[in-house]
Amino acid sequence: MKFVKALVLLLVTVMAVPAFAGDIDLAKKSVLNDILKRGELRVGFDAGYPPFEMTDKSGNFVGFDIDLGKELAKSMGVKFVPVNTDFDGMIPSLLSGKFDVIISGMTLTQERNMKIGFSEPYLVMGQTVLVAAKHKGTVKSYKDLNDPKFIVVSRMGTTGEEATKKYLPKATYKSFDKEVDCAMEVVNGRADAFVYDLPVNEVFQAQQGKDKTYLLNEPFTFEPMAVGYKQGDPDFANFINHFLRQLKNDGRYERMYNKWLRSDAWQSQLK
Template identity: 80%
Template sequence: MKFLKALILALLVAMIALPAAAADIELAKKSTISEVLKRGELRVGFDAGYPPFEMTDKNGKYIGFDVDLGKELAKAMGVKFVPVNTDFDGMVPSLLADKFDIIISGMTLTQERNLKIGFSDPYIIMGQTVLVNAKHKGKITSYKQLNDPKFIVISRMGTTGEEATKRYIPKATYKSFEKEVDCALEVINGRADAFVYDLPVNEVFQKQQGKDKTFLLNEPFTFEPMAIGLKQGDPDFLNFLNNFLRQIKNDGRYERMYDKWLRSDEWQSQVK
């Protein structure tokens, strides 16, 4: 009798497990991994106006930290790397519309974005800094001092720089532009007092064009983890991405990319 009960219980467990296993198989088939391997290409979305993460060199080729990261990921999957240059404002909608497979574009993992798409573990931690017109040198030493309507503070539309400005400097007169370079030029040419944006970008503008026209408050006042964006409901691809990031951070590849693009400025000669 006990044997019969055990047999019936085992059969019931098997009957329950079979649909679950079938569902797992179907989920795996729908994963981006399957689509990428079948296509033989990894389509990576980014906005080529965010040095040193993604930009265009003198020969019209895409280069930068994120571009190298995408190439390493494609190599790990055994497929061709296909860059898809897309305006940052349309990045999430384009991913959801299957214009590309993932986003590697210096995108900050925010809760608002995370409601729409999934994210890998962070691959780098950044924060907002302030590029200030030289006329304020010695007077402005903190972003908090810009919290006044008399100051024109700008950032790029639809970015965490814009969010940080509105949140931490709400009283300032805010203006937005579609490209980082336009924001920086407003400050460099004295038409705005400050540009709130990610540290690496502001460092590039300060070195290349700011010089004696601007100065940089280079202590980040926000915490911003940048991560790879992917469609929700794809645990297999998320697992692959996180394991990929762990691997390159421990085998020397990540460190070499970091040194090349973030600790050195030799790359600047390729884009001038």
């Protein structure tokens, strides 16, 4: 009986050695080690998404996501390196090693999650509608736009586009490369509505809309925003998630939220 127990213990030990070695090898391959060796964290984003990532009057990148990236770099003790990239090429650029993480107001969707890994959500958003003022009193819900007579716009390759196609399949849809182009289509009377994230539509309503548009500000989708990274890196994923939990519980997150999402004072910084 003792011999059997000893044999079982020996087999378990022999099997555990390769597994342990595999864990060490996996840890060595983590992008976390590359970041520490370089002394910099490269963060990918698209600087056309207020109030998350923008360019100020001095040409500096500012916004909620920029501050989030800076805090993540600070927690690692490395330099923050911003990498401005078109949103359509964001995932391919991450996979090709152009930067280490995506912090760009990116919604965690199942389709994207099959290509890259995501952290726990750092913010939950939803789609809203910026509507031409001429429809006030008749278009009271996004559902009222589900008709071919309405031209609805959104940015190509975003969840705004997905939501429009899913919830307003009968509307006449047009896509554009930038958010500002979509909003100006409505402001200038060439489109009836712009479907996009609440903070962005709030900014456009305040800056450009005024008496030309109105905002249906009740989100009609559930969209968690998260940090994107390459799949197969549990150590990096663990670090980011613990960082986010710390950020949300030590006062920094609330200060960032108040600065960028509860106040419009930052608008004076823009071009």
